[in-house]
Amino acid sequence: MNLILFGPPAAGKGTQAKRLVQDHGFIQLSTGDMLRAARASGSELGQRVSKILDEGGLVSDDIVIGLIDEQLTNHKGAPGFIFDGFPRTVGQAKALDDLLEARGTAVHCVLRLVVDEDQLLARISKRFEEQGRKDDNPEIFSTRLEKYNEDTAPLIPIYAERGLLREVDGMASIDEVSASIDGALKELV
């Protein structure tokens, strides 16, 4: 089964993706983690995207689609994927459909974590204090939220129309969110 974990930055996608990997054996594909790893390695790609990451912009569709394509190939035969932080644009969503179709599969569910903006800001200030991630500072975070609202949120009605969207209350505790996600997945099977 292939799942998209959908939601704004700091909605809890990474936390839930890691839990789903542990409990259900999915492969997590986080484009944010891949881009940060590229930067940490000092690769040419890492150098190209570094400024964009720090400024809270979106890396080009071609780059992130290429990363996902490569990972799907590397994990050929995996029982399922969790896409975390991808797709973030209509172009990426279309490319994901094509990449999966070429491998004889598809997106089976889009789990949207719904969290209000005040709560996101409170979470991100805490994460900024604890981890010091440059793009979590309040000013950059507001750019990331704007990007989400402009470029990523338009995917919600598209996936809803296709009958793939499931909404989960992301304001609840981590365990409650996990339970809601498991409930939604059970309904699919």
Ligand code: AMP
């Ligand atoms: P994340 O950890 O998912 O919040 O991603 C951190 C940063 O990586 C984002 O603010 C973007 O600069 C970049 N990024 C991650 N995923 C994507 C994507 N699917 N499309 C474009 N940029 C991305």
